[in-house]
Amino acid sequence: MADITEARKAIVARILAGDGKASREQRKAAFDNAGLSDPLRTLIEKVAKNARTVTDQDVAAVRAAGLSEDQIFELVVCGAVGQAVRQNERGLAALAAAAERV
């Protein structure tokens, strides 16, 4: 079986706890898609829920609010990984529940 358990933990630890240009608090908020204020809130909500609707204006608004491109890079990565982790955990939990009582 392909096993990404440890590698998944490693990327989450890296992007949330390791060094970065955005603060750890802000990276965690982007990962959780919770507790952000606009315009960053709108950008990360789209990344998590419907990334194809992100526009140049969404990114420009976050730049205009004072975030650097490197900070935006990090926060968008955190938003994407966070949503995929939640999906993956729900999938694995559903599988564990199904395997208990087939």
Add this chain to the structure above:
Amino acid sequence: MRLAVLDEGHSFRAKLMFGMIRLFSGQRVVDAVKLVMYRPEFYGNPMKRITHEAMRGPSAWSVGDRELMAAYVSKVNGTEFCIKAHSAVAGRAYQDDARVSATLADLDTAPISEPLRATLGMLGKLARENTVDADDMRALLAAGVSRAQIEDALAVAFSFNVTDRLADAFNFTVPGPKAFAAGAKFLLARGYR
């Protein structure tokens, strides 16, 4: 690419590699490569480890099956770059482009095995609705998909639910078919490391 740093903010070493790729393949480096080569210690290196294990690690699913899952999840997410990139790899792995295009056009009538069809259906629901339930998984187990195969499929989906979001958020340029054909050849020979 929506952030200039992802286009041209790379290290000298990365830029040298982009030049070599262009020289030997005749193709410009695609945005997926530019993304994983930008500050690779933050995202690219840990993510490549996940994608390589999911796509090329030990599994009862073939490489073609897993590339088809990547293309299918990307179809549900609506990410053109990843649909085209992984359709090309799946078609080359299967030596059958028609099977890939038929699956993306209509999962219900696609010429694929029932366990694979059921698994793709579950991955589609997870991508669309962000969740699945125990009944979805019971149906898969009843269709003959093993628990390990479901975990492997969820690993593929994890990788592409991240990658698709970044491709769309950063607005990857979608190149022509020659670039995807060259990419498919490379990814089948070398994987994602």
